[in-house]
Amino acid sequence: SAPVSEGFSPPRACRCKMFFKLDGIPEPPAGYVPPLGASRSTWTNIYKNKGRIDYCVQQFEHLSNRLKCIDKLTGGPFLE
Secondary structure (H helix, E strand, O other): OOOOOOOOOOOOOOOHHHOOOOOOOOOOOOOOOOOOOOOOOHHHHHHHHHHHHHHHHHHOOOHHHHHHHHHHHHOOOOOO
C-alpha cells in the first residue's frame, strides 16, 4: 500500500451521535463518511434532496441534463 503523508488522516465513518435528530430523517447509514468540511446538517440536506436527485436520474439519461434538473429543483447547489 502507498505511504500515508504526514498530517493526512484517511476519512473515517461518521459517529452518528453528532447528527441532529429531525422528524422523519433517519440516521446516516453505517460507514457514511461526511464530505470534507461538512456541517452537522449535511446529512439532513442530502436526505431531503435524495428524492429530487432520484427523480432527475430517472428522467434524464445524460449527466449534464441530470445536473441541470437537480440545479433547478434545489435552487442552486446540491444542498439546500
